[in-house]
Amino acid sequence: MRGEFYAAISQLSLERGIPRDVLIKSVEEAVKAVYRKNYDASGDIEVKIDPNTGQATVYRVLQVVENVKDPKTQISLADAKKIDKEARIGSVVHQDVTPDTFGRIAAQMTKQVMLQKIREAEHETIYKEFGDREGELVTGVVQRVENGLVIVQLGKAEAIMPKAEQVESENYKPGQRLKVLLLKVVKTPRGPQLIVSRRDKNLLKRLFEIEVPEIYNGSVEIKAIARIPGVRSKIAVAARQPGIDPVGSCVGVRGTRVQNVVDELQGEKIDIIQWSDDPATFIARALSPAQVNEVILDKETKTATVIVPEKQLSLAIGKDGQNARLAANLTGWRIDIRSPENVEHFSSSSTSVSEEQTDRLEQDVSAETISE
Structure with missing residues (x-):
C-alpha cells in the first residue's frame, strides 16, 4: 500500500x-x-x-x-x-x-x-x-442551455449567463467559444456562483482594451459608452498623449481593430467618436454619421436643440430613434433634433429624445440585479 x-x-x-x-x-x-x-x-x-x-x-x-x-x-x-x-x-x-x-x-x-x-x-x-476578477473579460465555452440560462465553462468553474445578460440576437450553442464579462461572483452554500454577461456595456470596453494597445497602455482613454446590445453602440475616446489619433487607433489599419470587436459581438454596429469637453461639439459628434448645423444648449434643463439639414433628419434620428437615443445616453443630454425650417415651431418631422426615453435606454443597456 x-x-x-x-x-x-x-x-x-x-x-x-x-x-x-x-x-x-x-x-x-x-x-x-x-x-x-x-x-x-x-x-x-x-x-x-x-x-x-x-x-x-x-x-x-x-x-x-x-x-x-x-x-x-x-x-x-x-x-x-x-x-x-x-x-x-x-x-x-x-x-x-x-x-x-x-x-x-x-x-x-x-x-x-x-x-x-x-x-x-x-x-x-x-x-x-x-473572487477579485469582477468586471474582467474571460473566455469560456458554452456547455448547455437550460431553462433560459446559458451555462459557460470557465476552466474548472461553471458560470451562469441569465436571460437578462444575454443578447436577444445571439444564438448560443454547446461547444461555442465566447468572450464574456465576469459580472459578479457570489458566495452561496453550494459554492461560488459566477454570473457572466454578454449584454453589459463594459464588455465592449474590455474588448477594445484587448484589440487596441493604446487603450491598454493608457495613451487613449474610453470616456463614455452607450449600447443597445446586439444592435448598435457608440464609444467616445480621447487621447491622453499629444500626437495620438484616438479614433484612428481604435479603428486600426483598414478597420481591422474595430472589425475584430464587431465580429466578437456578432455584427453589432459600432460608432467611434472623439470626445470633447465642449458639450455642443461632443453632442454634434455623437449624432454621427449625421451632419449637424448647430447645437443650442439649455444648461438649466440640460437639453440640447440640434439643428440638422432636412435631408439629414432621418439619419440623425436613426432607425427606431436608435442614433438619437444612443447619442443622448452617450452625452448625458436630452436631445431635441429639428430641421432649420422647424426651429421656431416643433413639427411632426422632428424628434425629441426625452429624459424618459433616455432612462429606458439606460435600463435596456445596464445589467439587471441577479437575486442571490
Missing part, C-alpha cells in the same frame, strides 16, 4: 487543481470527525496523515499538570514522561489513541466527509481564482 495514497492524492490534486497539503488536511479533518462521532471523543483531538502511506494517527492533546482534575484534557507529569521524556509541567503531550480499526461504517463516513471537504476546497479554489 505504500505510495498508493501519495499517488492518489497527487492525481486528485492535479485533476481538481487543489494543493496536496489542502487535500491531506481535508482527509485529516474527515478522520477527526469520524473518530469523534464513533468513539464519543471529547477534548482536543488531532489527526496526522502520513502523506506517503495514508496511515492515520489519532492523538489526544493533554495538558501536563501536577494534579489531574479532568483526565480528558489533563495528564500527570509521570504519565506524560512515558509519552515524551522532555515533558514538563505546563507543556502539552500528544497521546496516541488510534483505534485498531474504524470499521466499515467509519470508513464510509470518512469517505463522505472527505469528499465534502474536497468540494469545499474546490469552491475555495474557484473563489480565490475569480
Whole structure:
C-alpha cells in the first residue's frame, strides 16, 4: 500500500487543481470527525496523515499538570514522561489513541466527509481564482442551455449567463467559444456562483482594451459608452498623449481593430467618436454619421436643440430613434433634433429624445440585479 495514497492524492490534486497539503488536511479533518462521532471523543483531538502511506494517527492533546482534575484534557507529569521524556509541567503531550480499526461504517463516513471537504476546497479554489476578477473579460465555452440560462465553462468553474445578460440576437450553442464579462461572483452554500454577461456595456470596453494597445497602455482613454446590445453602440475616446489619433487607433489599419470587436459581438454596429469637453461639439459628434448645423444648449434643463439639414433628419434620428437615443445616453443630454425650417415651431418631422426615453435606454443597456 505504500505510495498508493501519495499517488492518489497527487492525481486528485492535479485533476481538481487543489494543493496536496489542502487535500491531506481535508482527509485529516474527515478522520477527526469520524473518530469523534464513533468513539464519543471529547477534548482536543488531532489527526496526522502520513502523506506517503495514508496511515492515520489519532492523538489526544493533554495538558501536563501536577494534579489531574479532568483526565480528558489533563495528564500527570509521570504519565506524560512515558509519552515524551522532555515533558514538563505546563507543556502539552500528544497521546496516541488510534483505534485498531474504524470499521466499515467509519470508513464510509470518512469517505463522505472527505469528499465534502474536497468540494469545499474546490469552491475555495474557484473563489480565490475569480473572487477579485469582477468586471474582467474571460473566455469560456458554452456547455448547455437550460431553462433560459446559458451555462459557460470557465476552466474548472461553471458560470451562469441569465436571460437578462444575454443578447436577444445571439444564438448560443454547446461547444461555442465566447468572450464574456465576469459580472459578479457570489458566495452561496453550494459554492461560488459566477454570473457572466454578454449584454453589459463594459464588455465592449474590455474588448477594445484587448484589440487596441493604446487603450491598454493608457495613451487613449474610453470616456463614455452607450449600447443597445446586439444592435448598435457608440464609444467616445480621447487621447491622453499629444500626437495620438484616438479614433484612428481604435479603428486600426483598414478597420481591422474595430472589425475584430464587431465580429466578437456578432455584427453589432459600432460608432467611434472623439470626445470633447465642449458639450455642443461632443453632442454634434455623437449624432454621427449625421451632419449637424448647430447645437443650442439649455444648461438649466440640460437639453440640447440640434439643428440638422432636412435631408439629414432621418439619419440623425436613426432607425427606431436608435442614433438619437444612443447619442443622448452617450452625452448625458436630452436631445431635441429639428430641421432649420422647424426651429421656431416643433413639427411632426422632428424628434425629441426625452429624459424618459433616455432612462429606458439606460435600463435596456445596464445589467439587471441577479437575486442571490
